[in-house]
Amino acid sequence: MIDFRLDRGSGVATYLQLVHQVKSALRLGTLSPGDRLPTAKEVVEKLAINPNTVLKAYRELEREGLVSGRPGLGTFVERTLGGAAFADHARLRGELARWLRSAHAAGLDDEDVRALFESVTGAAGDVKGAAG
Amino acid sequence: MTERDMLTATGLAKRYHGDWALRDCSLSIPEGRVVALVGPNGAGKTTLLHLAVGLLEPTRGRIGVLGKPVGRALRNVAFLAQEKPLYPGFTVADMLRFGRHLNPRWDKAFAERRLAELGIPAKRKTGRLSGGQQAQLALTLAIAKRPQLLVLDEPLANLDPLARHEVMTGLMTAVAERELSVVLSSHVVADLTDTCDWLIVLNRGAVQVNGDIDDLTDRHRVLSCPAGSVPSVADRFTVVEQGAAEGQTSLLVRAEGQAVFDPQWPVRSPGLEELVLAYLRRPEAAVLPRPALSAATR
Numbered sequence: 207m208i209d210f211r212l213d214r215g216s217g218v219a220t221y222l223q224l225v226h227q228v229k230s231a232l233r234l235g236t237l238s239p240g241d242r243l244p245t246a247k248e249v250v251e252k253l254a255i256n257p258n259t260v261l262k263a264y265r266e267l268e269r270e271g272l273v274s275g276r277p278g279l280g281t282f283v284e285r286t287l288g289g290a291a292f293a294d295h296a297r298l299r300g301e302l303a304r305w306l307r308s309a310h311a312a313g314l315d316d317e318d319v320r321a322l323f324e325s326v327t328g329a330a331g332d333v334k335g336a337a338g
Numbered sequence: 339m340t341e342r343d344m345l346t347a348t349g350l351a352k353r354y355h356g357d358w359a360l361r362d363c364s365l366s367i368p369e370g371r372v373v374a375l376v377g378p379n380g381a382g383k384t385t386l387l388h389l390a391v392g393l394l395e396p397t398r399g400r401i402g403v404l405g406k407p408v409g410r411a412l413r414n415v416a417f418l419a420q421e422k423p424l425y426p427g428f429t430v431a432d433m434l435r436f437g438r439h440l441n442p443r444w445d446k447a448f449a450e451r452r453l454a455e456l457g458i459p460a461k462r463k464t465g466r467l468s469g470g471q472q473a474q475l476a477l478t479l480a481i482a483k484r485p486q487l488l489v490l491d492e493p494l495a496n497l498d499p500l501a502r503h504e505v506m507t508g509l510m511t512a513v514a515e516r517e518l519s520v521v522l523s524s525h526v527v528a529d530l531t532d533t534c535d536w537l538i539v540l541n542r543g544a545v546q547v548n549g550d551i552d553d554l555t556d557r558h559r560v561l562s563c564p565a566g567s568v569p570s571v572a573d574r575f576t577v578v579e580q581g582a583a584e585g586q587t588s589l590l591v592r593a594e595g596q597a598v599f600d601p602q603w604p605v606r607s608p609g610l611e612e613l614v615l616a617y618l619r620r621p622e623a624a625v626l627p628r629p630a631l632s633a634a635t636r
Binding site: 212214217219220245246247250251253254255256257258259 | 507
């Protein structure tokens with residue numbers, strides 16, 4: 207089951223942090239269709255937040271068709287996110303780890319890597335946007 | 339849940355010895371909310387809470403809870419005063435027996451289970467419990483009455499950060515398990531972020547801010563702009579607070595509806611604490627529910 211965490215200094219609304227964490231778990235395949243999300247009470251007992259915040263996050267996920275609430279049973283994952291099949295994840299992850307080692311060997315630190323990654327994904331977005 | 343108000347006040351005022359502790363206070367809060375009542379010492383918070391639980395009578399105006407006049411709703415209201423209502427010579431078990439005796443709808447199983455989970459020994463005298471344990475015992479006794487409205491006056495005062503977190507967890511769990519509306523006062527706003535969903539700011543006996551917290555943060559923006567642009571912003575929006583740093587002016591503005599600013603200016607939503615402090619520093623500024631909302635409650 208997904209284990210929510212809060213970054214209280216982030217300035218991101220709490221319900222959005224919960225929404226993002228579910229989406230990220232759907233992209234990574236740690237949550238898959240049929241899985242149950244924790245109940246509001248389970249989340250509240252861990253994070254000491256208002257249960258309405260949890261319900262608001264779940265409503266947002268439901269609105270996007272990612273989960274559905276079944277009365278008396280809980281909230282369940284309906285579909286996954288992310289285009290590539292999870293089978294490709296392992297291979298891509300391996301390639302990325304190799305690339306990261308070579309970046310570190312070349313003297314880049316994590317922040318350099320992140321900047322480089324963002325500049326490439328940004329550029330790729332521009333290309334996609336121009337093509338479309 | 340039925341559509342009724344957990345708390346309504348109309349022209350509510352209270353005077354002690356010639357001084358107005360509360361002046362012309364009008365509020366309407368839907369049931370099921372967790373309301374943060376904040377304001378400086380002496381703003382009238384305890385007076386408002388005491389009026390809501392029938393410990394005081396209004397000098398003027400009306401107050402109701404759970405859709406009824408206060409006097410007729412009291413069996414569904416639990417109040418936790420700032421001085422925890424524990425007899426130091428009583429054991430924890432004595433306090434539970436006492437609670438059961440006074441409350442026909444007493445939830446004995448809940449009270450025993452919760453104290454066991456918290457590791458609070460039944461045979462210990464309440465005067466020998468830690469501050470956090472006393473707060474937890476008092477909260478357990480209040481919830482075991484099965485109230486529909488729980489009113490807490492400074493429940494986190496004098497507790498260390500860990501105990502504050504544990505009391506808040508207990509309170510939020512009760513809200514998740516039961517159909518419970520909560521009003522709690524505090525002057526530590528940081529403790530209320532993520533736990534409360536409705537905000538009332540009282541200042542010098544008057545309601546200065548009243549509304550849903552997400553709605554309030556949506557309706558305000560913090561931005562920084564060159565000092566020369568301040569008048570053009572002030573023309574279009576209510577400036578709640580203004581500060582200057584390094585040639586830039588930082589503004590907290592109330593921006594109803596579509597607020598569009600120069601894309602070069604950094605703009606963000608305020609945090610709860612920022613919003614509260616900005617209003618407290620400007621007692622003449624007020625933000626009350628949108629006109630459509632207050633019209634609907636008439």
